[in-house]
Amino acid sequence: MQRHFDEELQALKLQLMKMSALAEAMISEAVKALMDRDPSRVQTVYEREKEVNHLQVVIDEMCLTLIALHQPAAGDLRFILGAAKTNSDLERLADLAVNIVDEAKELMEQPPLKPFGILPRMAILARTMVRDSLHAFVNREPGKAREVLLRDDELDQLKRDVTAELTDYMSRDPSAVSRGLALVLVARNLERVGDHATNIAENTIFVVEGRDVRHHGG
Amino acid sequence: MQRHFDEELQALKLQLMKMSALAEAMISEAVKALMDRDPSRVQTVYEREKEVNHLQVVIDEMCLTLIALHQPAAGDLRFILGAAKTNSDLERLADLAVNIVDEAKELMEQPPLKPFGILPRMAILARTMVRDSLHAFVNREPGKAREVLLRDDELDQLKRDVTAELTDYMSRDPSAVSRGLALVLVARNLERVGDHATNIAENTIFVVEGRDVRHHGG
Numbered sequence: 001m002q003r004h005f006d007e008e009l010q011a012l013k014l015q016l017m018k019m020s021a022l023a024e025a026m027i028s029e030a031v032k033a034l035m036d037r038d039p040s041r042v043q044t045v046y047e048r049e050k051e052v053n054h055l056q057v058v059i060d061e062m063c064l065t066l067i068a069l070h071q072p073a074a075g076d077l078r079f080i081l082g083a084a085k086t087n088s089d090l091e092r093l094a095d096l097a098v099n100i101v102d103e104a105k106e107l108m109e110q111p112p113l114k115p116f117g118i119l120p121r122m123a124i125l126a127r128t129m130v131r132d133s134l135h136a137f138v139n140r141e142p143g144k145a146r147e148v149l150l151r152d153d154e155l156d157q158l159k160r161d162v163t164a165e166l167t168d169y170m171s172r173d174p175s176a177v178s179r180g181l182a183l184v185l186v187a188r189n190l191e192r193v194g195d196h197a198t199n200i201a202e203n204t205i206f207v208v209e210g211r212d213v214r215h216h217g218g
Numbered sequence: 219m220q221r222h223f224d225e226e227l228q229a230l231k232l233q234l235m236k237m238s239a240l241a242e243a244m245i246s247e248a249v250k251a252l253m254d255r256d257p258s259r260v261q262t263v264y265e266r267e268k269e270v271n272h273l274q275v276v277i278d279e280m281c282l283t284l285i286a287l288h289q290p291a292a293g294d295l296r297f298i299l300g301a302a303k304t305n306s307d308l309e310r311l312a313d314l315a316v317n318i319v320d321e322a323k324e325l326m327e328q329p330p331l332k333p334f335g336i337l338p339r340m341a342i343l344a345r346t347m348v349r350d351s352l353h354a355f356v357n358r359e360p361g362k363a364r365e366v367l368l369r370d371d372e373l374d375q376l377k378r379d380v381t382a383e384l385t386d387y388m389s390r391d392p393s394a395v396s397r398g399l400a401l402v403l404v405a406r407n408l409e410r411v412g413d414h415a416t417n418i419a420e421n422t423i424f425v426v427e428g429r430d431v432r433h434h435g436g
Contacts, residue, residue: 077286171392
């Protein structure tokens with residue numbers, strides 16, 4: 001029974017890593033679609049969203065099955081509940097990638113603005129935060145999770161920088177308001193990618209360092 | 219043991235309802251702070267956020283304790299996992315209220331724009347969606363949850379209307395770009411309140427109608 005449990009727990013971790021890799025790739029792809037004005041990348045993002053939605057259901061069921069069949073001890077139970085929450089965070093990354101390509105699609109129909117190179121930088125940083133928070137979670141490493149939390153300030157600063165730059169740009173050229181606003185919203189979506197990485201990192205700390213559930217309540 | 223379980227499950231539902239009521243009130247308070255330019259309401263929102271964060275920890279621990287001590291049957295287990303996810307959604311509502319008062323604070327330091335009455339309408343609709351999705355969840359009523367999903371389109375439409383109105387306003391008056399952008403972001407935050415209500419509603423349907431975990435996997 002213990003061997004089965006360990007195997008199933010390992011399978012759960014692999015599915016989470018697969019889902020994270022997929023969501024990370026969607027974020028990169030969405031920002032490339034925006035920067036390169038590339039409709040084929042827009043399509044790729046829409047198609048991958050379906051895969052992520054399917055994986056979300058699979059992972060939730062794995063969590064339920066693991067608890068129902070094995071009645072895991074406190075630490076593992078905490079981990080599995082954390083996995084179900086992490087699953088929700090990963091699924092929302094896919095929604096954010098879709099939001100970004102929705103804006104990209106609108107922008108492709110209008111003349112290009114000057115390139116705002118901060119956006120790809122934000123995408124790389126946000127994507128790395130997701131990858132590292134997920135690694136911290138599956139390996140139960142709160143130290144690594146805390147490093148992710150620190151990087152969120154950097155991402156917020158980049159968002160503030162690009163928002164200020166775009167606000168200035170729109171104030172000088174009112175014909176650019178609609179397009180500038182779309183790019184501000186892209187920056188917000190990338191900031192939210194970082195927020196979900198932060199959730200996963202905080203969740204990791206709660207899972208590993210939280211109080212033992214059997215010592216109170218009830 | 220069954221009586222204890224039922225009592226603890228009831229206590230969990232009461233805590234979720236308390237948390238939801240608190241988060242809903244924060245959304246209303248935040249939009250009032252914005253519309254009335256009222257710094258005291260800003261403070262109220264910041265203070266209530268701490269209460270919500272505390273409740274989140276309490277509810278997560280209740281979920282863990284319920285599973286660890288009572289090894290609930292499949293339907294109840296699914297409900298408790300759903301409760302842990304709903305807990306995360308409710309906590310993020312408090313973050314959104316904080317985002318709104320952050321914008322409100324900035325706006326108070328500048329001359330007022332004309333009032334955009336759609337924002338309070340969005341707040342009322344979003345708040346009602348949260349209340350109804352939470353009721354659907356605790357009472358396990360997927361029909362009521364589906365009604366919430368329908369209303370999300372209405373909220374999205376209001377967001378598109380106010381964004382179009384503000385884009386037009388900023389294009390005509392470039393000195394209003396920074397303030398107009400702040401209001402667009404408030405509208406996005408209210409849209410996201412609706413997104414979390416949607417998550418809770420979808421979660422309700424999954425909890426009640428999802429496949430029985432003991433019939434597959436493992």
